[in-house]
Structure formats: C-alpha cells, structure tokens
Amino acid sequence: MSEKKRIVISRYIGERAMSLLNELDRDEWDIILWKENEPASREWIEKNVPNATGLLVLLTDKVNESLLEIAGPSLRIVSTMSVGYDHVDTSALRKRGIKLGFTPDVLTFAVADLTVLLCLMATRNAGEGLTLVKNGQWPNLAFGPFTLCGPQIGAGVDGTKPYTVGFVGFGRIAQATLKRLAPYDISRCIYTNSTSRQAPGPQAPSEADKELAKSLGVGEIFAAPLDYVAKESDLVIVLAPGGPSTMHIIDERFLRAMKNHAVLVNTSRGTLVDTDALVTALREKWIWGTGLDVVEGEPLIKADHPLLALPRAVVLPHIGSATTDTREAMAMLAVTNLVNGVLGRELEREVKI
Numbered sequence: 546m547s548e549k550k551r552i553v554i555s556r557y558i559g560e561r562a563m564s565l566l567n568e569l570d571r572d573e574w575d576i577i578l579w580k581e582n583e584p585a586s587r588e589w590i591e592k593n594v595p596n597a598t599g600l601l602v603l604l605t606d607k608v609n610e611s612l613l614e615i616a617g618p619s620l621r622i623v624s625t626m627s628v629g630y631d632h633v634d635t636s637a638l639r640k641r642g643i644k645l646g647f648t649p650d651v652l653t654f655a656v657a658d659l660t661v662l663l664c665l666m667a668t669r670n671a672g673e674g675l676t677l678v679k680n681g682q683w684p685n686l687a688f689g690p691f692t693l694c695g696p697q698i699g700a701g702v703d704g705t706k707p708y709t710v711g712f713v714g715f716g717r718i719a720q721a722t723l724k725r726l727a728p729y730d731i732s733r734c735i736y737t738n739s740t741s742r743q744a745p746g747p748q749a750p751s752e753a754d755k756e757l758a759k760s761l762g763v764g765e766i767f768a769a770p771l772d773y774v775a776k777e778s779d780l781v782i783v784l785a786p787g788g789p790s791t792m793h794i795i796d797e798r799f800l801r802a803m804k805n806h807a808v809l810v811n812t813s814r815g816t817l818v819d820t821d822a823l824v825t826a827l828r829e830k831w832i833w834g835t836g837l838d839v840v841e842g843e844p845l846i847k848a849d850h851p852l853l854a855l856p857r858a859v860v861l862p863h864i865g866s867a868t869t870d871t872r873e874a875m876a877m878l879a880v881t882n883l884v885n886g887v888l889g890r891e892l893e894r895e896v897k898i
C-alpha cells in the first residue's frame with residue numbers, strides 16, 4: 546500500500562476552519578496537527594514536515610531554506626494565517642515552485658480599529674493614566690487642570706487647526722485607518738510608498754489621491770518622501786510590510802525630524818522601527834509619545850525592556866487582528882488556501898512571489 550500524503554498544521558485554529566479539511570479524504574491524507582496552545586516547537590515541525598504536501602503556519606513559524614530542504618520536493622503550498630509574510634523566505638519558495646497563501650483583507654478593519662485605538666491612547670496618555678490608576682495613584686484628587694493632558698487629534702476645539710496625518714505605507718489597512726480618522730477633520734494626509742520614499746520632494750496628488758480625499762472629506766492626500774512625512778505630520782502611522790527593505794525605516798534621523806507633539810504609531814512589524822532610537826526619542830522628548838502593537842524582537846517577555854518603563858509608550862502584544870470574527874475568517878481563509886494548494890487548485894489569496 547502506498548504511503549498517505551500529509552499536511553502539517555502548526556496550530557489548532559478552531560473547529561470551523563479545521564472542518565474545511567473534511568474535503569480531504571482521510572484514506573489518502575494524513576493531517577498532522579500541533580495541538581498545544583503555543584507555537585509549535587521547531588523540532589516538532591522539522592520532524593513532521595518531511596514529505597508533506599502542504600504546510601500551514603502562523604507568523605511565529607519561520608519558513609526558510611533549511612525547513613524547505615527538510616520538507617523535500619513534495620511540498621506544494623505554504624499557507625500562512627497572516628497578512629504579513631516576512632517570516633517566510635519567498636525566494637526559497639519561488640525557486641522550488643511552492644505557492645504561498647496568505648490572509649489579507651479579512652483583517653483590514655480589525656487592524657485599522659486597533660491602529661486608531663493606539664493613536665488615541667498615545668496622544669491622550671491613556672497608558673500612563675491606566676498605570677497610575679492600577680497602582681492606586683489616581684492623579685486627579687486635586688484635579689490638576691493640565692494633568693495628563695495630551696495633544697488633540699484633528700482640527701481642535703474650534704475646528705480650524707490644520708492637522709496632518711502621515712502614513713509610512715499606504716495600503717488597504719492604512720486607507721481604512723484614514724477613513725476612521727477622517728471624522729476628526731484631517732486637513733492633510735501625506736504618505737510614503739516605495740517610490741515616493743526616496744523622492745526629492747512631495748508629489749502632486751494622483752487622481753486616486755484626489756478621489757480618496759473627496760470621498761473621505763480629507764483636505765488633501767499626496768505621496769511624499771520619508772523626511773517630509775517625518776517633518777510635517779502631527780501623527781505618524783507605520784503600516785508598511787516588514788522585511789529587509791523596510792528594516793529601521795523609522796530611525797534616529799526620522800524621529801529627530803518629527804514634531805515634538807507628534808505621536809508615532811506602529812501596527813505593522815516591529816522591525817520597521819529602531820527601538821533604541823525610539824527609546825531615546827521618548828526620553829529626550831523629541832516626540833510626544835508612541836503606540837505600538839509590534840516591537841522589534843517581540844515577544845517582550847521581560848518587564849525590564851526600556852520601552853516599558855516609559856510612561857508615554859503604549860505597548861500592546863501584537864493583537865491588531867485579534868477580534869474573534871477576524872481570526873476565524875483568517876483561519877478559514879488559511880485552510881481554504883491550504884486545501885486548494887494541496888489539491889492543485891488556484892488559491893483564494895496567493896502572494897505573487
């Protein structure tokens with residue numbers, strides 16, 4: 546009797562998504578599942594991946610040359626339950642003709658919501674306020690008129706203050722974030738993309754920029770170089786993909802160029818921000834504060850990380866897409882991609898690598 550084909554899944558991703566695997570005839574397919582509620586050990590993945598046809602991973606699992614070597618030539622599809630895929634070596638996949646499935650779109654609203662949450666928390670000192678209250682140090686017993694005051698997002702109390710939101714990366718999630726911020730009366734949105742980033746100056750708004758500005762009621766929208774975004778923005782939101790091309794794109798130079806009352810929010814990948822420079826920027830008050838859902842070197846499992854001692858740093862544990870609905874949709878899409886991939890069908894969402 547010939548050996549069954551195998552699929553390796555590095556985390557239990559819920560009953561509904563797992564039930565989609567029923568399309569695979571179990572006389573033909575073995576489903577190998579890591580059942581613990583923590584990342585699968587490398588040892589476990591390496592032990593089970595040889596001769597697999599499909600591999601479903603989360604962003605805690607590195608898919609690199611050595612893993613693909615171990616998997617061998619049977620592997621057809623890697624499906625990641627994430628929109629980001631900087632944990633996957635795409636060139637190693639490409640040269641072996643292995644497809645990569647991912648889960649964009651379904652998480653756009655959840656991440657945009659969390660981005661706005663961090664914008665508000667970081668501008669309004671909510672991190673510091675929460676810490677004081679939890680430590681029994683409620684600060685307003687003597688109601689200081691300016692206690693815990695922070696900058697206000699948007700056009701201000703009389704609705705006339707110019708307010709600029711800068712985006713580093715302006716894809717689906719960034720645009721959904723802008724849509725949520727638009728009711729704050731944003732006079733300008735400036736953004737970088739891979740071409741404008743190094744350009745000599747700001748670009749004239751494209752037709753798409755003009756249309757978006759009109760539909761959202763934002764004064765104007767246009768692309769600009771990084772240093773322009775740093776210098777001009779009251780709020781900088783980082784929403785670009787991770788990987789070598791964006792490593793430390795927010796560095797000391799960028800942070801020094803920012804306005805003193807400006808806030809930096811990162812809900813993409815920790816590697817985009819040079820953490821040491823950010824810590825100095827906060828300590829020396831080059832900027833007002835920061836809201837981070839991702840940090841270089843995460844998870845931060847020790848409370849002695851310098852960021853955590855800073856009252857103006859609001860740090861969340863990478864929960865951008867963590868609504869139940871969204872995670873379920875991501876899980877379903879990841880399994881659909883996996884099943885389609887192993888059966889040789891087109892993936893519902895494939896990274897063109």
Ligand SMILES: O=CC(=O)O
Pocket residue numbers: 604626627628629630652813865866
């Ligand atoms: O960070 C989360 C993702 O890439 O889905």
